[in-house]
Amino acid sequence: MPSILLRLILPIFFHTAITTALYLLLPLGPLESTALSALLCTPALAYIYTKDQTLRSLPTPSPSLPWPRLLPIPAFGAALCLLLNTIITALNLPQNSPSYQEAASAIYSPPFILQLLSTALIIPIAEELIFRGMMFAPFRDKLSFLPSACISALIFALYHGNLPQGVYGFFIGIAAAWLYELYKSLTAPILLHISANLLSVCITNTDFLTPLFAAPTSTTLTITAIISAAISIVCGIWIYQKNTLKEDIL
Template identity: 50%
Template sequence: MISIILHLILPMFFYTAMTTVLYLYLNLGPLEATALSAILVSPVLYYFYSADQRRRGAQASPGFNLHGCLIYILIFGSSLCILGNYIVNILGLTEISVSYKEAENNLYSASFPLQLLASGFMIPFAEEIIFRGLGFAALKEKLPFWLSAALSAALFGLYHGNLPQGAYAFLIGLAVAWLYEISGTLLAPYLFHVSANLLSLLVVNTERLNSLFYTDRRPVLAAASAVVSAICAIRIYQKNNFKEDVV
């Protein structure tokens, strides 16, 4: 329990507290405050992550060897984003969550370039350090892989503060925990997270893409995304398991 507090609850509180301070005292918008907080806390969090890795005897560096999986990771992130959003919508979760509407307004009221920088690149980096590098890795020391992945994904979902984003984040959290486990580097889940977030932002902010994703073609698109996700996961597993092409 103490390990979970030190490796997940405390870093999450630190990140949230920094965001709150920036929001209240610098008169920043919610997205701006969260992005600036990510920039400020990430070096501190990464220091503790590196120390943990050294203690475990694992690599403390980011690890840039993706074993030829770069394109599969990016496609996997995009396809699971489509599938996850379809599941959330088909269950009607967005219609029953008032807090989701508020979160949606906070995110999409910012300028599109800021959304891309903040939600696309900065925030995922901090979240991957907290929930995979520190949280999941600590859980994995004491629990079986899938239980550790499920718990870290559940906490990742709860952190988002509303049912639609929480359900979506749980699905993404399972995928990135598996990616981190099989690749041994935070770079893989980070790139997956970036890919998923960027596609989501592009769909919302681009009228043509938005109309494609919100028509009666959604079931076909979701089914195709499920197939593509499975293919990418298999190829990532194969390449990491047999150490094929090296990036």
């Protein structure tokens, strides 16, 4: 257990310390500092993850997978993003969370291209290395799938620092852990994370679905939730059927 706790603390501390140092020492905003930290940390995190797999006497999951097996993941991630944002909006969580408003301002104030590169590409890779590769995987050695996924997803949720993003992060974390379990590769959860964040950035910065989240009604939110839930379920079944597990993940 001490070794597992060390794996939990060190990667987050490493990433957070570098982010803080960049923010304090350079003329960068919170998003730019986080993205640059993720970019700098990713090679080290990937090395530690690979060495950790070796120490645990496990083969390092291959980053390359046949593209047909990955095909439903972007749709799955986008549908989950839409479903979770619809539920969070219906519950008025963003309006009741000043910390979320502050975080959203930091994320969505920079230029659109910077948001795409940071939020939808660079940061998800580092976060999946930390929260799925270096947290979920060691817990999975000791526990069954569900508690391992919930613990890593809960830490991922708390890492975001506010309730709306925490709720979103928890369920995305569960889905990402499930994909890691099925595919035995970080490529799958990274692709899920990227697709979900990509849609979120596009919704915020374009007119795409703006009426839904800018002036939501119970009818539009219900319809959107039903459609996105249906797409999520169909994609989830497709993903499960394309990946044969050697053991019961529950």
